[in-house]
Ligand SMILES: Nc1nc2c(c(=O)[nH]1)N[C@H]1C(S)=C(S)[C@@H](COP(=O)(O)OP(=O)(O)OC[C@H]3O[C@@H](n4cnc5c(=O)[nH]c(N)nc54)[C@H](O)[C@@H]3O)O[C@H]1N2
């Protein structure tokens with residue numbers, strides 16, 4: 001007899017702007033197929049290749065199915081199975097002992113393994129807050145861009161993805177949508193069919209750049225200079241919307257002064273492009289009514305990432321592109337959703353809140369933090385860390401130090417995971433977590449404007465538990481009495497939105513749950529009549545808040561930490577700028593262990609320009625050593641003009657233990673931070689390359 005087939009609705013949980021709706025086919029409690037939901041307008045029935053393979057990941061033979069206790073040395077990855085009772089009985093006394101003595105000696109480490117509001121930061125945050133644990137600054141990805149938008153538009157808000165298909169000119173800037181924002185690419189293709197011009201601004205000829213009409217390959221970290229050069233042209237050739245500037249912007253005179261210091265010749269010299277590329281693009285941009293910018297996070301992983309975001313974000317307000325719904329800029333739409341972060345995370349549970357607040361540790365400097373002995377400035381030494389929704393030993397910069405920190409014998413480490421990742425190898429306790437198909441969640445998106453509900457499709461695989469339930473279990477074993485720790489997942493989800501916000505348009509939890517998603521009610525052209533969310537309500541070319549913080553109020557070009565301009569002595573020793581953007585078939589370090597996807601990527605590569613390769617006597621297919629003072633890795637060279645001269649590209653993020661030399665790109669990246677937001681600077685990294 002055939003098993004009954006069931007269909008369930010789910011949401012892709014991954015850190016991707018598309019936040020697709022999925023339909024899951026279930027037989028005998030197993031997910032056998034997932035497809036894109038044809039009824040969800042942003043998804044249009046299509047999932048990317050990676051997530052089409054989701055059942056392969058969920059039912060992977062190496063899924064963690066039982067709690068594990070370390071038996072070997074840290075990092076060796078030797079464990080023995082234990083029960084949940086034993087796991088909680090091991091965790092609770094150790095965490096109690098440490099936090100009673102010094103709450104801040106406990107640190108959470110998490111990011112966006114799931115973007116769900118419930119399995120992300122609800123019960124977990126409440127738990128850490130209740131204990132008074134150190135707080136984590138979750139800045140590994142988007143913080144510089146988010147700060148840039150906050151100081152310019154007031155929040156992470158911008159154009160609607162769907163209206164890009166009506167645009168006449170699209171600048172795809174620091175973005176590789178074919179790999180990392182597929183459903184935007186569909187819109188851009190449609191615009192192209194209707195006659196739009198697509199221009200990629202990217203140091204690398206990515207899968208996307210090669211399909212655009214034009215590709216401008218600037219040096220990494222020079223985007224602010226490029227945008228200021230464009231502004232120079234817009235100003236001197238008077239391609240401005242004076243009425244829009246007068247009504248809806250603040251600080252035009254200051255911005256004009258700044259832009260006039262960047263004539264195209266100077267900007268071109270900084271960016272390593274031809275002056276005419278800047279001039280022609282600025283003219284086209286200024287003269288096209290429906291001009292749109294798809295900015296993405298690839299351009300802000302450098303020292304000046306916040307200022308660069310600000311500079312680019314000023315462009316549509318100079319030309320008045322916002323007047324049309326197919327004009328403007330989109331970096332993130334996440335700020336549109338009326339999420340009640342306070343209700344979800346309950347910072348008021350912090351003992352002494354709001355007067356006293358625990359110290360904040362920036363996740364990008366986790367290596368240094370774990371190796372710090374503690375002092376008055378840093379605060380107490382970190383004695384315990386709980387990692388969930390993240391794989392820091394693979395993804396955090398300056399990996400040599402990250403691994404050394406996690407290898408500390410006196411550090412108590414709990415990891416909640418689906419798989420035995422590079423980080424899991426260092427756990428004292430490794431706890432099996434459910435995947436999206438096994439738990440409940442609520443999602444917003446940073447690429448579209450729907451809020452979506454994820455219902456479990458199958459029972460938990462093995463003894464896996466949702467993150468929320470694992471934290472409830474630890475809390476219960478520690479004897480914590482706070483009721484907020486024991487709310488159910490659905491109770492948490494109910495509190496996650498500000499239901500009286502006009503964008504929710506009167507919907508309530510029950511109807512959202514029944515419908516599966518709701519589209520936020522927003523104007524088509526969000527800033528056609530101003531309405532920015534800054535204190536002035538205007539697009540702030542000059543930011544009074546930045547001035548009050550003692551920072552430069554007007555966007556400027558800041559040379560990368562590691563560049564000939566920023567550090568000439570270093571550049572003499574390490575002349576090549578390395579960037580390590582995402583590979584198409586991985587999602588950060590997720591999916592690297594899915595064999596069919598890893599075999600499509602093949603092996604770790606380094607793309608190097610023929611001139612740079614010739615100088616070093618490197619041939620196609622040679623194994624090369626990529627190195628700087630922080631570390632080294634070995635990869636296979638691809639000699640190709642996809643990488644511009646002076647730049648090498650290593651698509652990422654490999655699991656170290658699945659790479660031939662046990663290392664990955666983060667061996668050489670640095671813990672230095674960006675100008676605004678305290679973000680990571682993965683693409684601000686000088687190296688040298690030699691034949692191995
Ligand atoms: N397939 C796949 N999709 C993903 C991910 C993944 O790992 N794989 N990761 C997800 C996550 S977490 C994020 S944050 C997004 C990231 O996706 P994007 O925001 O698109 O950012 P990146 O892929 O980091 O970089 C995009 C492009 O920026 C270029 N770039 C690098 N440095 C610079 C620079 O200084 N200036 C300019 N103009 N361009 C530069 C890179 O060469 C790359 O082609 O994608 C998400 N989607």
Ligand SMILES: Nc1nc2c(c(=O)[nH]1)N[C@H]1C(S)=C(S)[C@@H](COP(=O)(O)OP(=O)(O)OC[C@H]3O[C@@H](n4cnc5c(=O)[nH]c(N)nc54)[C@H](O)[C@@H]3O)O[C@H]1N2
Nearest residue numbers: 111112113114141389390391395416417433580588589590
């Ligand atoms: N060199 C280099 N490094 C980079 C980048 C780069 O471009 N170059 N990109 C950076 C960026 S943009 C980002 S966002 C970060 C991403 O870094 P991370 O957020 O650490 O992303 P992943 O590597 O995908 O790891 C997420 C982990 O969470 C686990 N997970 C997923 N869902 C759940 C769940 O429900 N419960 C639990 N307990 N675990 C779960 C997955 O199995 C996976 O191992 O990496 C950064 N690192």
Ligand code: SF4
Nearest residue numbers: 012016019020048051
């Ligand atoms: S990773 Fe992105 S494109 Fe792929 S299914 Fe998930 S949301 Fe959609």
Ligand SMILES: [Mo]
Nearest residue numbers: 015140141142
């Ligand atoms: Mo990211």
